[in-house]
Amino acid sequence: MELGQAIRTRHSVRAYLDDDVPEDVLRDVIDVARMAPSSSNTQPWHVAVVSGEARRRLEAELVAEVTEGVKPYPHFQPGGVGLFGEYKDRRRECGLGYYDALGIGRDDVDARQRIALKNWQFFGAPQVLFLSMPAAFGQVNGLDVGLFFQSLMLLLHERGIGCIPQGALAQFPGPVKRIAAIPEGNEVLCGLSFGYPDLDADINTLRMTRRPVDDVVSFTR
Ligand SMILES: Cc1cc2nc3c(=O)[nH]c(=O)nc-3n(C[C@H](O)[C@H](O)[C@H](O)COP(=O)(O)O)c2cc1C
Incomplete structure (x- = not known):
């Protein structure tokens, strides 16, 4: 897949098949994503993948x-x-677009809460991963991890694997740190549910809209 096409066609996936992505595929993808640039080449990212029984326990605890x-x-x-x-x-538009797509009324608070809970059910994905970095690190290091993260998502997409980045999965780090193999001293920045x-x-x-290009760039000579 050509790079521009990959960037244009990637989107967040919120419904999955049951099959696991094989570990060797994940290793290959992460092997490429780790080539992302980072400030002073510090490479502050770590990926903790959770599958199978551990994934089921994590969902229950979250x-x-x-x-x-x-x-x-x-x-x-956050x-x-x-x-x-x-x-x-x-x-607001993002949330409304999501609820509209599910046929949920804008004032249906119960349904919206039920749908919000899907975040911690990993949207039915068979696997989830957590990106973490050392607890003391700040915004620029978070940017480093973000560069790695986009590469990872595009590489998954290239192989027909869908995913969704989820800030919601950093909100309750207790169960995540008990169950996922997060390195000592690291904290969770974001989760990513993924699968076919x-x-x-x-x-x-x-599909979410984007701002027009002239809104996001200015040129000065
Ligand atoms: C850092 C980050 C955190 C996100 N957190 C959530 C989340 O907790 N729950 C959710 O449903 N979507 C989450 N998203 C997905 C965004 O809503 C989505 O990327 C955006 O609306 C654009 O849609 P697209 O990914 O389909 O292009 C997150 C995206 C990013 C980049």
């Missing part, structure tokens, strides 16, 4: 925390902090 009303306790500042104006509008996409699922036809 869903228990969420439904018991535990307040989120992410280590790193994505929604500091949003204003047009950024808040886009977040269910191509019959309506939700997988959802």
Whole structure:
């Protein structure tokens, strides 16, 4: 797949088939993604993959925390902090587009909560991975991990593997650190549910819009 085509056709996948992605495929993909650039070549990323019985236990523990009303306790500042104006509008549009695609009314709070819970059920994906970096690291190191992350998602996409990045999976790090093999001293930045996409699922036809190119660039001579 040509790079531009891969970038244009990747999208978040929210319904999956049951089959695991073989470990050697994941190793190959991560072997390429690790070539991402990083500040002073520090390569602060770590990937912890959770499958099978461990994945089932993790889902149960995360869903228990969420439904018991535990307040989120992410280590790193989550994505929604500091949003204003047009950024808040886009977040709202993103949520509404998602609920509309599922046929959920905008005021149907129960259905929206049920759908939100799918985050901690990994959207039915058979596997999930967690990106972590040392706890003391800051924004630029997070950018390094982000570069690795996009490469990883595109490489999965190239092989017909779908995925969805999930900040929600950094909100309750207790179960994640108990079950996934997160290196000592690291904290979770983001999760990624992944697997082979269910191509019959309506939700997988959802495509989010983007700002026009002239809105995101300025040229000065
Ligand atoms: C860092 C990051 C965190 C995200 N967290 C979530 C999440 O917790 N739950 C969710 O459903 N989608 C999440 N997303 C997916 C975004 O909503 C999605 O990427 C965006 O709407 C653009 O859609 P696309 O990925 O289909 O192009 C996240 C994306 C990124 C990059």
